[in-house]
Amino acid sequence: MVEIVNIVASGSLGIELDLENVCHDIGSIGEYDPDKYPGMYLRFEEDAPLITLYRTGKYIVTGADSKEEAYSFRNRFLSLLAERGMIESPDDEWFRIQNLVCTAELRESLNLNALAIGLGLEKTEYEPEQFPGLIYRPAGADSVVLLFASGRVVITGSPDLDAAEQTFAALQDDVTDLLAVD
DNA sequence: TTAGTTCGTACTTATATACAAAGAGCTG
């Protein structure tokens, strides 16, 4: 079972903005400190996804845990700007999911040292003193996997759920084969 | 004895480490 825990998506308003004005207009849900970072932050509610808006009109939505949530916050964001007359219409054909962070679980605890060799040293990185997880970059896949001794797994870098699920399915096969050999 | 202060231990919380992606802007 692969579960999405975070989504990064981006889009473009197609127009340039004066972030100072925008932030002033939307009030307390906005935060803009150009000395600290060039983007303006917008969060509708506490713990809700964060939207980062740039001078160029490009923006990022981070923190959603489903595609629906990401799109819904994009819509709220565009509607808000449209209501204030900052944009013509609440549409954005450039909006797209860029990255998914998923978690999954292999049913048993793992020997990461053995796994690094089994999966291929050229595709893995495991330095327990630096980080407790094993980093695995499956050949041909567009996802990167972090494996932990507990059997828990993090799949990141995937453009969509199918890619993450395929990566996990392939990983499961590889791991069960390796365990069978032992 | 009791209130108040201070010290030490214990536990909690935070941070660093690593990964991916987008964006703007600054540094070297």
Added chain:
DNA sequence: CAGCTCTTTGTATATAAGTACGAACTAA
């Protein structure tokens, strides 16, 4: 022009820092 800043999120380690509480001590 490369690489860093920042943000999100799970995973798990060590370590740092910060809080809390009990024990011990002093003064009234």
